[in-house]
Amino acid sequence: MKTEINNKTWKWWPLFPLYPYGQKKTVFNELLENQIWSLEQIQGLYYVAVPIRMTIIKVSDGLMLINPLPPTTELIEEIKKLTLIHGRVKTIVLPTASGLEHKIGLPALARVFKEADIWVCPGQWSFPINLPLDFIGIPSKRTKVLFEDGTPYSDEFVWNSLGPINLGLGRFQEISCFHKPTLTLHVTDAIVGIDRNPPRIFDYDPTPLLFHSRESGDESLLDSPEARKKGWLRLILFSSYLKPAKLKIPSIKEIVKNSFKKDLRNQKSHFGIFPFLWADDWEDSLSEITIEENVKIQIAPVLKKLIFPRSKEILINWLMALKEFKNMKYLISAHYSAPVNFTIEDVSQLIDFINSDNWETDDANSKFLINLYKKLYDLKIIPNNLEL
Numbered sequence: 001m002k003t004e005i006n007n008k009t010w011k012w013w014p015l016f017p018l019y020p021y022g023q024k025k026t027v028f029n030e031l032l033e034n035q036i037w038s039l040e041q042i043q044g045l046y047y048v049a050v051p052i053r054m055t056i057i058k059v060s061d062g063l064m065l066i067n068p069l070p071p072t073t074e075l076i077e078e079i080k081k082l083t084l085i086h087g088r089v090k091t092i093v094l095p096t097a098s099g100l101e102h103k104i105g106l107p108a109l110a111r112v113f114k115e116a117d118i119w120v121c122p123g124q125w126s127f128p129i130n131l132p133l134d135f136i137g138i139p140s141k142r143t144k145v146l147f148e149d150g151t152p153y154s155d156e157f158v159w160n161s162l163g164p165i166n167l168g169l170g171r172f173q174e175i176s177c178f179h180k181p182t183l184t185l186h187v188t189d190a191i192v193g194i195d196r197n198p199p200r201i202f203d204y205d206p207t208p209l210l211f212h213s214r215e216s217g218d219e220s221l222l223d224s225p226e227a228r229k230k231g232w233l234r235l236i237l238f239s240s241y242l243k244p245a246k247l248k249i250p251s252i253k254e255i256v257k258n259s260f261k262k263d264l265r266n267q268k269s270h271f272g273i274f275p276f277l278w279a280d281d282w283e284d285s286l287s288e289i290t291i292e293e294n295v296k297i298q299i300a301p302v303l304k305k306l307i308f309p310r311s312k313e314i315l316i317n318w319l320m321a322l323k324e325f326k327n328m329k330y331l332i333s334a335h336y337s338a339p340v341n342f343t344i345e346d347v348s349q350l351i352d353f354i355n356s357d358n359w360e361t362d363d364a365n366s367k368f369l370i371n372l373y374k375k376l377y378d379l380k381i382i383p384n385n386l387e388l
Helices: 073-086 106-112 207-212 225-241 252-257 282-288 301-306 312-322 344-355 364-378
Strands: 027-032 036-045 048-059 062-066 089-094 117-120 143-145 157-166 171-179 184-186 191-194 296-299 330-332
Touching (some): 048 207, 089 106, 171 312, 225 282, 225 364, 282 364, 296 344, 312 344
Parallel strands (some): 062 089, 184 330
Antiparallel strands (some): 036 048
16 A cells, blocks of 8 residues: 655655654745745754754845755745745755754755755765765765855855864864845854744644653643743753753653553653653753843854864854954854844854853853763864864
8 A cells, every 4th residue: 555645754764863753844934035035844852852944045046055954845845936936946055064964855955956056065974984975865966065166156155164173083164154135144053043932833743842841751741832931941951951950860760650641652742751850940051041032142052062162263263254244134043043133243242252261161051061072082082183
C-alpha cells in the first residue's frame, strides 16, 4: 500500500534526527515589505525545540536564500509563490562552516532549484569523516566558496567573516552580510535577539512548550497562554545553557514513579517520562539572557562559552568591522526573533560588554558549558592553536 506523503514530510530526517523528525511545519513571514521574507521550522531534542530560520532576500535579478532549511513541499510552495512575483531563486548561501542544522537541507534544496548558484562558507567539514562536497550532496560544479571565489551581489551586500577558529575536528567560521538596500545585517548564530514571548510557529503545535511547562511527568499537557510562556522560557534556558543551574535531574526511581500514568501512555507525552526537576526560583536565571517587554540582543550564550573563551579578539575584530555600517537598522539571525532593531550603538554595547569584567564572569548557569569546554580541551579535542 502506498503511503501518502503530506506537504510537511521530510524523508531525510534520519541523517539528522531532531524533533519534529519527518514532519516539519514551515511558517512564512514577511520581515520587510517586498524585500525580505523568512521561512521558519523548529528543531530540537526531547521537545527542547527552538525555531530555525531561512531568510529570502530580493536581489537585482531574483531571490537569494540564506541559511538553508529542509525543503518540504510546504516550504517549496512558499518560495515558488515569491518567484512568481520577484523572479526565480538565483543564489543559495550556506554562511557557516560547522552548523550542521543549516547544512543538512542544502543538498535537497540545491536539487529543487537546479539553476541557482551555491555559495558556501570556506572550510566546509563533516563528521566523523570529512567528505568532499559532492559526497554530501552539494554539487561542486555550481558551488563557489565565499571570498575565495568572490562574493555574490557585491554591489548590494558587504560580506564579513567571523573566524576561522580552529576547533580541532574542523573550523568555526560564520559569514555575515550587510544588505545595503534594507540596512539589515544577516547572521547565522553569533548574535541573537531573544524575546520572552513564544514564537508564532508554536501556535501550530504547542506540545514542546506544554511538555516543559510541567513540574513532573505525571502532569497532563494542559494548554493555556501561561503554560506556553512558561514552557518557552524554559526552552530558552535549555538552548542557552544546555543544563541551566536551576535544573536538576531526578533519580531514575522518581522518573519511573511518575511515568506511564493514565492519560499519559502515549508518544506525545513521552509516556510520562520527564527527567527534569526545576527549582522554585528557576525564573531568576532568565535575567542574564532576557529582559521584560523587549528583545535582548546578545552573543549567543552557547557560543560565548564553547567557541569564544580564548578567541575574544577575533569576535571583537568582527564586531568592529560591523561598526562600518553606520546607517544599519536591523538584525536578522537564523534563530530567535527577527527582524530586531540593531544599530552601531548596539554593536558598541556588545564590544563594551565583551571588554568588561562581566564577560569573563562564570555565572552558575554556564557551569555545565564551562566544564564541557575544559573537558574537550583536556582531551585535546579543542587544540592549543586557534589558528588553522
